Amino acid sequence: MAAPGYGKQSAPEQLPRSASDFAHLPAREAYIASLIDHLPDGAAMDVKTLAALQPHYGQMACRTVLNNLSTAGHLRRVRERVGSPQCRWVFRTYFSRTPRSDAWWTRFIMSGEASTPGAPDPPKERTPTRASVTPADSAASPAYAALAGLGLADARLALSAADCAALEPLAAEWLARGATPALFTAALTAGLPPDGVHSPGAFTRRRLLDKMPPERPAPASAPVPAPAARVLECTDCRTPCRPQALLGGLCRSCRGTPKAPPPRPSLSPAAVRAYAARARAAMAAPPQS
Structure with a gap:
């Protein structure tokens, strides 16, 4: 492994491994590329290390291979x-x-999208295709629980699973802005019509929008991370x-x-005519014996 912060870093959004990943490369380049691909992030991949990791190619060959892999886009x-503050330069090789x-x-x-050393790429989440969520699926959601609890606080706001x-x-936006479950329930159930609520779902949506708390300002002392300089x-x-x-x-x-190549000197029209005249005169002169 290289020193912390150095060495190999995997590029994001790579296709899954397959037997044909490096089939477009010559045999030597494909061999070294496969070796690098299986190294963990942070591993040293200089020519000296690559030459020591396998028995077939020396340092000069590994150097040529790295150049060819770079040209091939890998x-x-x-x-x-x-x-912090930015005071240390690290040298990394991003591989794909x-x-x-x-x-x-x-x-x-x-663009600064390079990942933190040693941190795996976040898995891509699959979006559910269901139209609504069942209570069992949302049991761990505080927002869903707060909505479901409105009917317990006041039966006029009893919501269905689809409404929740x-x-x-x-x-969830209410809770993210600092509203506690108790404040959430009190704000939505206060001042309900005495003759009942015809559509609890639509009524609750209107109140959620109209009474939305203000966004919480960011702490003044929170440091703003400076973008890393990359060359x-x-x-x-x-x-x-x-x-x-x-x-x-x-x-x-x-x-x-x-x-x-350096530009060839250009001749003026008068010089061209003079050269042509001398050439014609030389061709017309009788040959000397």
């Missing part, structure tokens, strides 16, 4: 300033078994670069982009 090197484009990597790294499920988000690095030479200067995670020097 990894990016990042230096990130962290700490799902290949990504340069634009995706730039958006992910520079439909009004649960509004009741993309060339995968090969580790030079900090602007995102636009990296193609496949490599700077121009490391990816071998040739420099533009």
